Amino acid sequence: MRVRILRGATQVGGSCVEVEQSGTRIVIDVGLPLERPGAYRDLLPDVPGLWATADGSLHAVLLSHTHPDHCGLADLVAPDVPVYCGAAAERIWNSASFYVPRMTPFAASGHFRHAVPLTLGHLRVTPWLVDHSGYDAYSLLIEGGGRRLLYSGDIRATGRKPRTLEAVATACRGVDALLLEGTRIRNDAIENTEGDVETDVARALRATCGMGLAFYSAMNIDRLVSLYRAARRADRTFVMDLYTAAVAHATGNPRVPQADWDGVRVYLPNNQKRRVIASGDFTAVNAVRPSRVFIDELAERPEAFVMTTRTSMLPELRTALGGAIAIWSMWDGYLDRDPRLTSTLRSYGVPVLHAHTSGHASRSTLQRFAAQIAPRRVIPIHTDSPSVFASAIDNVEPHGDGDWTCV
């Protein structure tokens, strides 16, 4: 078996990996780079049979999870190449694409099942569900020709499924090669958890006499759970927007907060309203009709709510912002890059609470994961610091984009 990183050896994002055994070739992840000058068609890694001019030589494309840096080019994969990913991950991406213009839907031909092997020609792939900020994310164990390769995908141990990493490590102990993500290989700060986020937000809400304005990614389901639970601990109703309600429904998971739960209401922001009207499809709005909440009720009792908030919504919420607190539950860099939002919040007199934990493992978690697996070698991926790996982890062997190596 041989493997090459097509993109991701020296950058976070745009991940793409090719594996070959006895003529069977598969591609893992077809991600968009985080920085993407030019058109998408200029960002396609050079892999025979992958894109529009398919020659039938590629067996399958596997998507570890549906974050844009892993699946953002999936809609451009040749239609006769089978695409596999998590069923919920596909539903979430495709339902979110209605609300987010840069996301294009794709159709998977098959779905992962946790720990159930998939035979693809001369390769056998076993997906292992892992903890990550993207829902329904997998590490992939690839076996062929008597060799074993583990692709970590994006991982962490601070979310709501922290034990999944141990299960992967136990099942994949002693693999010949580990392609290990290293987004935060340089970061050794003590990490907080989703549970800490929940506790911090609940405490802040209890001390606030106005509305809680929660800024977070609708696709971060662990965070949705944390914020909902924090709202309930503070005796407040959690308000989703229509986009979040659609994504929560797409999980298919009855334990994820849903629009029809007690303690959940749904608000339809103006820009989502315009999108629905333009589409002429009112199914999603009709489905949440009994749970709808409108601005008058929010303005009358702002202290009773935690509101899913996006920057564009602040003007329409202005009558409900007295005494409010903003809960910034995303990477701080997004707020730093948005001075207009900061000044808008200041102009409304809204203070900001930072309550977040990363979707990626810190150095100590990566070290523990690698030590438990004890692979023959570790190949860094999804990192801008491959050179840091060698000082942190045993048996590291960096490879540049495009270099084939035998597993």
Ligand SMILES: [Zn+2]
């Ligand atoms: Zn991810």
Ligand SMILES: [Zn+2]
């Ligand atoms: Zn990623």
